[in-house]
Amino acid sequence: MTTLPDTALARPRPASTALRPVLLYLAMAVLLVGTGVLMGWNYALTVINMGLISAIMALGVNLQWGFAGLFNIGIMGFLALGGLGAVLVSMPPVADAWAAGGLRTLAGLALGVLTVVAVVAVRGRMASGRAKTLAMIAVGVVGYLVTRAVLDPGVAAIEAVNSASTGYLGGMGLPVLLSWPVGGLLAAGAAWIIGKTALGLRSDYLAIATLGIAEIILAVLKNEDWLARGVKNVIGVPSPVPQEIVLQRDPAFVARAAEFGLDPVSASTLWVKLLYLGLFAVVLLVLLTLAQLALKSPWGRMMRAIRDNEDAAEAMGKDVTRRHLQIFILGSAICGVAGAMMVTLDGQLTPGSYTPLRYTFLIWVMVIVGGSGNNWGAVLGGFLIWWLWVIVEPLGNWLFGHIISVLPPGSGLAAHLHDASAHMRLLTMGVVLLLVLRFSPRGLLPER
Amino acid sequence: MDLLNGLVAFLNFVFIPAVAYGSQLALGALGVTLIYGILRFSNFAHGDTMAFGTAMTILVTWALQSAGISFGPLPTALIALPLGIAATALLVLGTDRAVYRFYRDAKAAPVILVVASMGVMFVMNGLVRFIIGVEEIQFTDGERFIINARAFKEWSGLEEGLALRTTQLLTVVVAAIAVALLFWFLNRTRTGKSMRAFSDNEDLALLSGINPDRVVAVTWIIVAALATTAGVLYGLDKSFKAFTYYQLLLPIFAAAVVGGLGNPLGAIAGGFVIAFSEVMVTYAWKQVVAYAAPGDWMPSGLLQLMSTEYKFAVSFAILIIVLLFKPTGLFKGQSV
Known part of the structure; x- marks a missing residue:
């Protein structure tokens, strides 16, 4: 089965020249600079930083969809796992909580894992039949009861420790930059488990399964307070760059700022954002280089061959399932890295703010608009769609402001329009996705 | 007596809510499964179609209410429902004309249609928020209870009360009528039979002179009716909120x-399987077990398998288990 749009869908387009990517990236740069000039550089840098992270997410999705045609709509879950990684690595450990129930909780979790392993072992070893089913159920139920009996008191003890400010185990107190690869590893581990179970499914079943697994991951993050405080949020995740307030107290920095004619406060916010920009840009460039190398390597060609015709690739002796698992893990790991970076940038993990529309489907819009199968396209899509996402609201306000000013004052329609401009984002994204899918299904920068 | 109390508690907190919720899910799942069977893609915009239909019905309900029209003890929204269905039918037919038809004619891979439905989901989601906002809306009126908990306690002399809300009974009755009509239509009428033929074997159906455009249009109209009915019933039973409806997509x-994608009977069974497991896994069984157990023994814990927030996780755990062990669903579904 092919997953890329049929050639019949592609309109005839002018022969793509090498100039096209350059021009499009220039146009994107003009948009960002224009945002800076019109709406302030502080705002523009915020947009660019999140744009960099979005570009990394889009790279991950492009790896799975563009290279291999895997329909993964559980991106949100992998991002959240990466964010969890940031908390687990960088937050200081809560010694009291560890003393109260740390080991007991870990033992409970180990028992839970053991239960699953035992069920799988029974499934693999025993001969099919009623006895097997009963044995699996029995092992599962007993394992569940034992796990709960060990786990629950431990969890309760941890959550009772100063629940207003901690109430969780804390992290390892390591440098936050380390959490980026760790976030990737966490996501990769989850992807391995998911891939092992779900990758054999048909495309749309895989989609629904990943959508559900993302919801499960998020439900765990929201409810297991001992792990990362749940919906009480972890705030104050350490920053890899100096804090604004420290910079403002540094006489040398204030003097340097004065040379540029800036007051210390705005100079410090700009400088911190620039430092983040540098860090994120390095990660993006490394990942982009790796992705480009992979795309051009024999491995990349094999991936696309599998995508375009699984049966033929299998007949040529390629292990389709293993290759799918491999790329599923790689793409998810990239999303995990992006998730950890996002939590680092925000300085907090807020599980309540993760919604599929924003963190799964929007990334998909980025990849499809940018050009699936083309890494440069995915990165461009990441920037462009993120920029559009943030700019649509002020733009909508401005537009509706003009419409409202024409309407008679105090009319119900005017008030309604005023409230409604906040919802323009979703509408715009949907229209952009549909238009691109229809009239330029290969995206802005098509696969070569 | 204790056993009776336990039974009443079970009926009140597990059985009645699960049956009502299951009927709503079944109607929603019927819509998804019909689209899958006949148009051959998983429609991610279905939750938002439900939200749109409900929003339209609410607007008409408000208009009726302000005109002083009511439906006696029943919610006014029932009178508004046909108009809501009509509006939704127009919307989905328009969407099909503007979006899906192009890919169908081009014989695009199903996954492209799914991506297109993601775009439609965004647009409809925005549209609903644009029209009616994001706040929670209660639009039920009329008689609130058929059986009141306190009246039941006084009448029966039991410790446990049994409450049956009008909306709960209404949900089940309306869902039953809708399903009966659907199956009569699919099995007895010419158009319904042509739809089933089209779903079974598209090429053969086309060869025997079935008009595909007609089949597709009728499918969308039925889907609009099912989605709006499901949405309105859910909204009457609980409340309307644009975001909740998007989330309903998951259990649906x-x-x-x-149940097996593409199989209408399976969709109904699946709806009840999901609803009952969600309610039963997240219900604290302490009270019921205490009544059922002999003597004054009381379980020490709440006997809750999982906390309520995990209800979506429950439906998906079931989904994944079924997919792993019986990939075509409990009833045999189709594959792309």
């Missing part, structure tokens, strides 16, 4: 897949 998909 689970129901459709568990």
